[in-house]
Amino acid sequence: xxxxxxxxxxxxxxTSLLIKGFSGEKTQIPQNSExxxxxxxxxxxxxxxxSIKINIVNQSDKKAELNINCQEPGVDIFQLQGNTWSLKxxxxxxxxxxxxxxxxxxxKQIDLSNWRYRLFSEVGQYQVKSTALLNxxxxxxxxxxFTITKPxxxxxxxxNLLYRPIYNTLISLVAYLPGHSLGLAIILxxxxxxxxxxxxxxxxxRSQKNLQKIQPKLKEIQxxxxxxxxxxxxxxxxxxxxxxxxxxxxxxxLIIQMPILIALFYVVQGGLNPDNTFLLYSPLKxxxxxxxxxxxxxxxxxSKSNKVVLPLIIAGLQFTQxxxxxxxxxxxxxxxxxxxxxxQVDEMQMMNSMMVYFMPIMxxxxxxxxxxxxxxxxxxxxLFGIVQQLIINREKDKxxxxxxxxxxxx
Numbered sequence: 001x002x003x004x005x006x007x008x009x010x011x012x013x014x015t016s017l018l019i020k021g022f023s024g025e026k027t028q029i030p031q032n033s034e035x036x037x038x039x040x041x042x043x044x045x046x047x048x049x050x051s052i053k054i055n056i057v058n059q060s061d062k063k064a065e066l067n068i069n070c071q072e073p074g075v076d077i078f079q080l081q082g083n084t085w086s087l088k089x090x091x092x093x094x095x096x097x098x099x100x101x102x103x104x105x106x107x108k109q110i111d112l113s114n115w116r117y118r119l120f121s122e123v124g125q126y127q128v129k130s131t132a133l134l135n136x137x138x139x140x141x142x143x144x145x146f147t148i149t150k151p152x153x154x155x156x157x158x159x160n161l162l163y164r165p166i167y168n169t170l171i172s173l174v175a176y177l178p179g180h181s182l183g184l185a186i187i188l189x190x191x192x193x194x195x196x197x198x199x200x201x202x203x204x205x206r207s208q209k210n211l212q213k214i215q216p217k218l219k220e221i222q223x224x225x226x227x228x229x230x231x232x233x234x235x236x237x238x239x240x241x242x243x244x245x246x247x248x249x250x251x252x253x254l255i256i257q258m259p260i261l262i263a264l265f266y267v268v269q270g271g272l273n274p275d276n277t278f279l280l281y282s283p284l285k286x287x288x289x290x291x292x293x294x295x296x297x298x299x300x301x302x303s304k305s306n307k308v309v310l311p312l313i314i315a316g317l318q319f320t321q322x323x324x325x326x327x328x329x330x331x332x333x334x335x336x337x338x339x340x341x342x343x344q345v346d347e348m349q350m351m352n353s354m355m356v357y358f359m360p361i362m363x364x365x366x367x368x369x370x371x372x373x374x375x376x377x378x379x380x381x382x383l384f385g386i387v388q389q390l391i392i393n394r395e396k397d398k399x400x401x402x403x404x405x406x407x408x409x410x
Contacts, residue, residue, distance in 0.1 A: 036060040037102070037132045039075075039143035042109075047151045049159065051113040052120060054128055054143060058102040065133040066108075066141075070098035073115045080125040080145075088119045088126075099133070117278035120148050162263035164279050166193070170267055171280060175287050183296030186268055186373055190380040193264055198388070200256055205392045208325070210245045261381070268377045269370065272303050294373070302373035310375045315364035317382040322356040324389040 038057040046052055054075065058064045068074035078085040102108050112119070120126065128143035151159070166189070173185035194201075217239055225231040240246070270276055274289045294302045300310070367375040 036134060037064055037066075037139055037141060039128055039130065039141045041128070041143060041146045043146065044144070045147040045149055046120070047149050047155060048121065048123065049116055049151060049155065051111065051116060052146075054110040054112065055107055056100070056102055056110065056132075057107040058104060060134060061104050062135055063104055064102045065099040066102060067131045067133065067138075068098050068100050068110075073112050073119065074098075074100075074110055075128050075130045077112075077115075077119050078127045078129060079122065080127075085127065089115075102132075114273055114275045117275050121278060123148050123150055158263070159279070162259060163267060166260075166263050167267045167271070167276060167279055168281050168284060170271055171284055171287055174292050175284065180291060180293050181296070182271065182292050182294045182302050182373065183300070183376060186271075186302070186376050187380050190264065190377050191384060193260060194381060194384040197256075197260065201385075201388060202392065205325075205388060206395075207246060209392055210243065212326075214239060214243050214245060264377065265374060268373050271373060296372075296376065300372050300376075302376060303371055305368060305370060306372040306375060307368050310372055310379070311364040311367040314367045314375055314379050314382065315360040317379055317386065318360040318363045319356065321382055321386050321389060322359055324386060324393060326356065 036059050038055075038059065040055045040057060042053045042055060056066055069076075073089060077088040079088050080086075100108060100110075125145050125147055127145050130141045132139045132141055169192075170185055170189050173188055174180050174182055177184050177188075218236060221232055221235045221239065225235060272289060272292060272294055277285070277287070277289060280287065296302055300306065363378070367378060
């Protein structure tokens with residue numbers, strides 16, 4: 001169980017790093033600059049589809065106010081076309097100014113993630129412009145020039161084989177469901193993908209169950225041949241062969257399904273972002289994202305984070321799944337306490353117990369920090385996993401002899 005948990009974290013980390021990519025060097029705030037206020041992108045170049053962030057640095061000893069548009073993105077985006085800088089976004093005049101205050105000797109950031117396709121879909125050079133008010137003086141601000149480049153091969157594969165198909169499936173479900181319910185669409189697409197991954201998941205769970213059963217014997221081998229790594233390896237291989245256990249049987253299915261589940265996670269997280277309509281297939285282009293009903297059961301806003309109720313429910317489901325996954329192994333360990341070193345069994349159970357409580361707490365904090373739609377996806381996925389685990393736990397071990405009790409008639 002611990003190995004699988006570590007593997008999941010490793011796959012999530014590597015996948016996230018690959019998704020973010022290595023495009024663009026981070027920009028450095030110029031030292032001793034004559035400009036009192038600086039606009040600066042966080043990188044010098046971005047591949048298409050990557051998030052762009054603008055840092056506003058106030059190097060003066062007075063409070064400054066950045067004049068921003070009341071409608072996002074807030075600042076003016078220009079693209080170099082030939083020898084001319086052309087404005088990409090339309091300015092929206094407001095009755096009241098929507099200024100952004102930047103305290104003295106500090107900085108703030110504007111996230112342009114919601115405009116990465118609508119304003120930055122074309123390869124080329126870009127610049128951000130705005131004005132700021134400092135000591136009743138209006139200052140013209142121009143950011144550094146940054147570049148949008150073609151996406152990497154991995155990004156193309158990720159978008160075209162995973163993210164885009166899953167995103168289009170979600171929007172299709174929303175479009176045809178009664179009331180255009182995002183919550184019901186999330187539940188259906190989660191169940192659909194879990195069914196697609198059902199057989200590799202079952203194989204992983206069976207391998208995990210078999211590995212748990214032979215853990216006491218592995219401990220015996222390690223103690224018996226302590227210090228002799230070659231003998232430990234030979235005896236371990238022999239034990240695996242005798243019990244028909246493949247130590248990698250639970251790893252490969254997880255590796256196969258994790259990228260799909262991660263893609264589903266990102267789709268649910270950004271499902272209501274109008275910028276993502278750029279990724280819709282032609283038949284779905286006319287779908288109006290703002291008309292999607294993101295209030296689930298009339299009480300849960302899937303576009304906003306839920307700090308208490310939903311995280312507690314998710315933590316409870318995760319706890320149940322963890323307990324079920326360890327139930328059969330703990331039972332076997334208790335039965336073998338007379339034949340094995342009790343201390344080793346207790347240590348194993350203590351380690352498993354720590355994981356049972358640590359994982360739900362971590363997932364609860366994770367759920368509380370993200371939109372409730374992600375929590376709904378995680379909860380449905382976990383509930384599906386609980387059903388799978390119950391099926392595995394009730395499967396009869398082929399190696400265990402059947403015991404028949406013959407009743408005596410009176």
